[in-house]
Amino acid sequence: MRRIALLGATGSIGRQAIEIIDAHPELELVAAASGSQPIDGLAPLTQVGGDLVGLLERADPDVVLNAVVGFAGLPATLWTLERGADLALANKESLVAAGQLALAAWKRGGGRLLPVDSEHSALHQCLENRSAETIESLVLTASGGPFRGRNRDELANVTPEEALAHPTWSMGPKITIDSATLANKGLELIEAHFLFGVPYEQIEIVVHPSSVVHSIVRFRDGAALAHLGYPDMRVPISYALTYPERAATPVPALDLAGGLTLEFLAPDADTFPMITLAREAGVRGCTFPCAFNAANEVAVAAFLAGRIGFLEIAETVERTLDTVSGAPAARLDELTACDAEARRIAETALQPA
Ligand SMILES: NC(=O)c1ccc[n+]([C@@H]2O[C@H](COP(=O)([O-])OP(=O)(O)OC[C@H]3O[C@@H](n4cnc5c(N)ncnc54)[C@H](OP(=O)(O)O)[C@@H]3O)[C@@H](O)[C@H]2O)c1
Incomplete structure (x- = not known):
């Protein structure tokens, strides 16, 4: 029996995780948390808002599935890694913001860190714990999001509703906007760096509109391993919750003979500058990735509230990164202060639509 605490139980990942847990008798939901929606009776221990670490202390789970959105998921990520429980990590923002702290806690705790992000789950499966020296890239x-192929002029007046219409994935609003700006790929770049210990210059990003190939590892011997499947988050969620058993899911097998074509393109960095901004923040290190994430969260919320236009999301992040100190943080309270500083600067940097 694997005892699971599910954080972010009412979200897109959370609901799909419940489906997976319900289908597998060896998985037991012992605790669940949401931000504001009621979840009475979902698990023996439930909590709406408040201190997630307190809930985890009480539940003492074997596996924590962190599917909270944003920086709010960070204390739970650090607690789980330090404790040595297994962490199924959907909340990429926590690893981006606190990469060094999280890696140190992971090393001390000694549990498993299983990515739920489909790209990183794919990399985890292609890598199978091979050492970083064997990796070429x-x-x-x-996917390129709903605005792939458009130029900057065509993006100036797009609405939140248009940005929320993702072509291949059905997800929560924040990550859907991140997919439209390609900030999501920027966050994933930093996430991959910390998860797999690979330098930024050895992490490539390609646009692949159908989202069938979830990631590729190029090895030093010339081989490239790719992970394929229909875009369905139940696969990486199930992989993380049942690792290493690979329990069955209801997701159908790929129909290879049915006309599957695989198209890859370079991202349009002029129209979508967020990957470049994330890469620069990652390479600068210290708390620049934390500031990238904080500014993005502020700007996405402002865009969804109709306070700024689509193009101003990246502009807000750029102005914030130009202003923050990026000072290193050795503890959670120092990192939280950097996050707060970046949020204040980003709020000031917002230019009304
Ligand atoms: N959706 C996907 O397909 C997908 C794929 C890869 C990675 N991810 C990552 O997974 C995470 C969740 O994404 P999502 O799409 O599932 O988001 P979502 O649908 O917006 O759900 C977010 C969840 O977080 C909860 N929450 C927010 N603040 C909280 C807090 N302070 N304490 C406890 N719970 C809180 C929400 O509760 P309420 O409903 O009560 O507000 C909700 O259950 C994100 O980091 C995202 O980047 C998602």
Whole structure:
């Protein structure tokens, strides 16, 4: 029996995780948390808002599935890694913001860190714990979002409703906007760096509109291993919750003979500058990735509230990164202060639509 605490139980990942848990008698939901929606009776221990670490202390789970959105998921990520429980990590923002702290906690705790992000789950499966020296590069695929092929002029007046209409994935609003700006791929770039210990210059990003290839590892011997499947988050969720058993899911097998074609393109960095901004923040290190994430969260919320236009999301992040100190943080309270500083600067940098 694997005792699971599910954080973010009412979200897109959370609901799909419940489906997986319900289908497998060896998985037991012992605790669940949401931000504001009621979840009475979902698990023996439930909590709406408040301190997630307190809930985890009480539940003492074998596996924590962190599917909270945003920086709010960070204390739970650090607690789980430090404790040595297994962490099924959907909340990429916590690893981006606190990469060094999280890696140190993971090393001390000694549990498993299983990515739920489909691209990183794919990399985890292609890598199978091979050492970093065997890797030539990691290739993250991006669908390109709903605005692939458009130029900057065509994006100036797009609405939140248009940005929320993702062509291949059905997800929560924040990650859907991140997919439209390609900030999501920027976050994933930093996430991959910390998860797999690969330098930024060895992590590529390609646009792959159908989202069938979830990632590719190029090895030093010339071989490239790709992970394929229909875009369905139940596969990486199930992989993480049942690792290493690979339990069955209801997701159908790929129909290879039915006309499957695989198209790959370079991202349009002029129209979608967020990957470049994330890469620069990652290479600068210290708390620049934390500031990238914080500014993006502020800007996405402002865009969804109709306070700024689509193009101003990246502009807000760029102005914030130009202003923050990026000072290193050795503890959670220092990192939280950097996050707060970046949010204040980003709020000031917002230019009304
Ligand atoms: N959706 C996907 O396909 C997908 C794929 C890869 C990675 N991810 C990552 O997975 C995470 C979740 O994404 P999502 O699409 O599932 O988001 P979502 O649908 O917006 O759900 C977010 C969840 O987080 C909860 N939450 C927010 N703030 C909280 C807090 N302070 N304490 C406890 N719970 C809180 C929400 O509760 P309420 O409903 O009560 O507000 C909700 O259950 C994100 O980091 C995202 O980047 C998602």
